[in-house]
Amino acid sequence: MKLSFKKPLILILASVLTAGMLFSFVNKNDKLFAIAKNLDIFASLIRELDSYYVDDIDPEELVSVGINAMLEELDPYTEFIPEENSDEFRLLTTGEYGGVGALIGNRTGTNMILMPYRGFPAQAAGLRIGDQFLKIDTVDVTKKSTSDISGLLKGPANTSVFVQVKRGEDTVEVNLTRRKIVISNVPYYGKIDDQTGYIKLTDFTTNAASDVRKAFLDLKSQGITRLVLDVRDNPGGILKEAVEIVNLFIPKGKEVVRTIGKLESVNAVYKTTKSPIDKDIPIAVLINERSASAAEIVAGALQDYDRAVLIGRKTFGKGLVQTTVPLSYNSQVKVTTAKYYIPSGRCIQAIDYSKKDENGNSSSVPDSLRNEFKTKNGRIVLDGAGIEPDKKVDPKLFAPITYSLVARNLIFEFGNEFFWQNESIVAPSEFSVSDELYNEFVTWLEGKEYDYTTYVEKSLDDLVKYAEREKYFDEIKETIEDLKKKVSHSKEQDLITFKSEIKEALKEELVSRYYYQEGVVEASLKNDTEVNTALSILSNQQEINRILTASAKK
Template sequence: MKKFLAKKMMLLVGLVLLGLTFSSFKDDDKNFKVAKNLDIFNTIFKELNIYYVDTINPDKSIKVGIDAMLDGLDPYTEYYPEEEMGDLNLMLKGSYGGIGSIITYYKGRVAIDEPYEGMPAAKVGLKAGDVLLEIDGKDLKGKSVAQVSEMLKGQIGTSFMLKVERPGAKKPLEFKLTRESIQIPAVPYYSVEANNTGYIQLNSFTGKPSKEFKDAFLALKKKGITSLVIDLRNNGGGLLDEAVEIANMFIPRGKEIVSTKGRIKQGDRSYKTTREPIDPEIPITVLVNNSSASASEILAGAFQDLDRAVIIGTRTFGKGLVQTTRNLPYGGNLKLTTAKYYIPSGRCVQAIDYKHRNEDGSVGRVPDSLTTVFHTAAGREVRDGGGIMPDVEIKVEKAPNILFYLVMDKLIFEYANDYCVKHPTIASAKDFVLTDEDYNEFKALVNKANFKYDRQSDKVLKNLKEVAEFEGYMDEASEEFKALEKKLSHNLDRDLDHFAKDIKSVISTEIVKRSQFQKGAIIQQLKGDEELAKAIELLKDQDKYKSLLKPGKTNAEQKSVATAK
C-alpha cells in the first residue's frame, strides 16, 4: 500500500513538474518572440534612418508606429507623448491652464464660440463671434483651431495680449488675459421643475463631480423637492470612483456598485458603498441616450440592477472597459485598457468585442441574440452586451439633415452674431422667443449665402435609378422616376419651413448663450424636452413608477405600461 501511494505521489509530482516545464517553455517562447520583434523593429528604424532617401523625423515616425500598433487593440488604449500630456490631464482631471473658452473655425479664422461663465475670457468681456487676430502681436492667420488652442493654454498666472475683431465694432479690440486653472463644471445646471421634481444635469465624471452633485442635490432638498431627475444624456463618463460616490448618496452602505476583472490579479476589484446614503427613498428617474457611456453606464446600471431608479431614454453606448495610466520614459504616458467592469447583477455592458475582429479588421456590436439574461435585485430581467436598455424607451427623432449643414456652414453662428448686434439685450432664457419675423431674416441670410446641402433623398433616388437600369427596369419605370424626381426636387424654402421648429430651437440656443452662457443655453434646450417631460410625468404617477421596478412582467410589457398615455 505504501509503495502504491509512493508511486502515485511520484506520478503526481512528475505531472506537476511537466506542467511547469511546459508553462516555462510557453513563457520563454513568448518572451523570445517579444525580444525578436523589438529587435527587428529597432533594426528597421536604424536602417531607414541611415539609408532612406529623405530625412526621417524620429518622433513622428515612432509615434505613427505606436499608434498603428494600438489601433489594433481598442480605441481607448492611447499613447500620449510629453507634449500631449495636457490632453490626458484634461480628460482625467477636467481642468487645464487657459482662458476658459470654446473656439471654432469661422470664415478662415479662429473665433470665440462660447466663453465659460466666470472664467478669464468672460471676465475681460470676450464674446461669441469675436475673431482672434493676434496673440502678443503674432498674427493668427492660417493657424488651425488646435494651434491657437495651444497658444491660449499655458502656465497658470501667465498673461498675454489678445487682439480680436468683433461683429459690429468699427476697429479691432485688445484684451489682456491672465491664464487660470479652468475647471469645466460637471454639473452646469440644476433646478426645481414641475411637481416639486428636482433636475440635475451631470455632464461628466471628471474633476470633482460627486462634490458638485452633492451640493446641487442638497440645495434642491432645501427647496423641498420630493422626486429627482438625473440627466446623464451625452455624458461620456470619466472616473469610476466618482460614479460610486454619487450612487452612495441614494444606495445603502455595503452594496456593491461595480466590480472589475482584468487579465492580471491587480485588475480585480470590488467597489461598494461605504457610507449611509443621503436619501435612500426619494423616487428617481435617470435620463440616458446613446452617448451616455462608461461611468454614466455604471451609475445608471447600478440604479437599474438595484431597482433604485427608473431609466428613461434610448439604449446607452455600451462601454464596459476600464482604463488605467502608466508612466513612460521622457514624460509620456500610456492609457490602456486593463479590465472589464461588471454592474451589480453581474453583467458587463460592453457592446463591441475588439478581441474578435472581422477579416477586414472591422468590429461589430454584440447581437441581441447572443446576449445573456441577468436579473436585478428584485428579479427583473436585464441583459448584458449592449449598453443599458432603458426601462422606458423613448424614440427620439433624428435632427434633420439640413440642420447639420446649417450648423457646419456656420450660418446659424453668423445669424446669432448679427442678431446680438441688433439686440444688445434679450429676454431671459425662460422667456426668450425667436419670432417669425426673426426667422424670416435668417431665411434671407441663408438664401443670400447660396447655401447648398446634401439631400439623402437625392442619393437614395440616384442609387435606385442605377439599380433599376442595371436590372433592366428603367424603360418601364422612367415616367415614375421623373414624377418622383419632380416631387423630391431641391426646394430650400420648403425645407426651411418644414424643419422650422428644429432650426429655431438651435438658433435660439445660439443667441441665448451669448449673454446667458451655458446655463441659459441649457434652459433654452430643455424647453419642450419630451424625455424630461416623460420623466416628470412618471414621477408624478407613483403607482406606475413603482410597478416598473417590480418583477413579473416581460420587458415588452413593462415598456407598454410605461409608454401608454
C-alpha cells in the first residue's frame, strides 16, 4: 500500500529533523518540561474520564484524591488545603475562630460537648460536658457527623446560633452569640510547692510566647525560685513562638535554631533578640513521645545550652519545617521546605521520608548513622531520633480494667450523673475520690458490661495458638488449663486491686465537670511521676549541676 503525502517528502524530513533538534535542547531531566508534560496528561485524562467513563464522576473530588495521593508520597506534613478548609487551617495555626468555645466529639455513638472553654459562650450559657446535640438553629443534627456540627456552630463573631441539647432526661435550649475564640496555649499555670512554679504549654499557635511570658511573670511575682515547663503531648506549631519562649531564659544574641532547605529563601538563622526575663532560675522541661516540632526546639535548645534538665521520654523526632504557599482559587499547600538544626548542630528528624523500602514505607534513622554533638558544657547528644531526656521516666501503665472502664465511657457517664446531682466540689488540688464515693461507683457498675482480657490471659491465649501450631498442645494441655484457672481475672477483685488508679481516673473526670481543662491539669499534678521527679531534682542544686555537666552518666 502506498502512502499519500500532501507535502513534499523533503519538507516532511526537514520538519522531523527540526523537531528532533528542538527536543535535543530539552533535557530529559528538565523538571519544568516534565511538570508541564505531566500536567497536560493529567488534564487530558480528567477530561476523557468525564466524557467516557460509564458512570458520572465528580472531577473536583477525583482531582482532590489525586493531589492527596501525590502528597502522601512525600511526607505526612505536606498537605493540600482547599478553600473550604481554610478556616480549620487558620484555627490550627492561630488558635482563633468564630464560634461558641467548646470542644465537641462523639461518645457512645452520640455527638456531645466534651469540654466547654471557660469564659466563652457555651460555658457562660450553662452548656455542660456530656450535653448531647439535638438541633442547631433549625437543623436536626442527631445523625450529623462531628465535623458537620462543628461547622454549624462556627460562624462570624456577633452572630446568633440556637442550640438544643439533651441532658439526661431533660432537654435544654440556649441562644448563643458567637465570639472570636482565642484558645490559650497555656491552659494552666500555678505553684506546685512554695518555691516551684509550673506552666503547662499545650500548643505553639499565635501568642504562645506571650502566654508563657505572662504566666512566668505572674509566678515570679508569687516568689517562685524554680520552674517546671511541661511540653508533654505538645504537637508544636509556629517556629517563631518557640524562639521567643527560649529567649525568656537565654541571653540575647544566642542562636536557637537554623533552617536549611533547597532554596536560599528558606535558609535562616533564628537568634534571641531580647534580654531574658531570667537566665538563672533552675528549669525542668517535661517531654514525652508526643512532644514534637516547636516543642522539640524549645526542649532541645534549652538542653544544648545546658539551661534546663529534660525529664520524661524521648520526643517524637520532627525536624522538618513547613511553609504555606498560596495556590489558585484561594487554596493553599503546606509544604516541607527545610530541616531545622538546634544550637549544637543536630537535626532531630527521626524518619527519612526520602528513602522508602519496597513496600513504600519510610524508615527511621538507624543508630549506626546517628551523629554525636556536644552541648555548651560538653555533654554528648545525638541527632536523628528526637530529643532524649536527661532523666528518663518510664510511662505509667494502667491495668486492663481501668482501660476498659475509660474506653467503654463508664467513668465518663458516671461523671455526668455525679455532676447532675452535685452543684459543686472543692478545689482541684484538694479534691479526692473518697472510699464512700468509690463504693457508689462500684455499685453503679453492677449490670454494666466492661469485661476485658488481662495481659497474662492474652499471653496464655497466644501460647495455646503456638502450641497447637507446633503440635505441643496435647502435652501441655493440662498445665495450661491449670494456669488459666489461676490467672482468670475477677472484675470484682480487680476493682479492689486497682482501686487507687481507678480513683485517679474518676477524680480527673469529675474535676473536669466543674473546673474544665485547667482543673484537670491541676488535679493530676499531685500523682504525676514526671512532676514529682522534677521537684526532686530542682530542689537539689548539686544534682542539677551533676546532670548538666559532661561527666554526668545517663
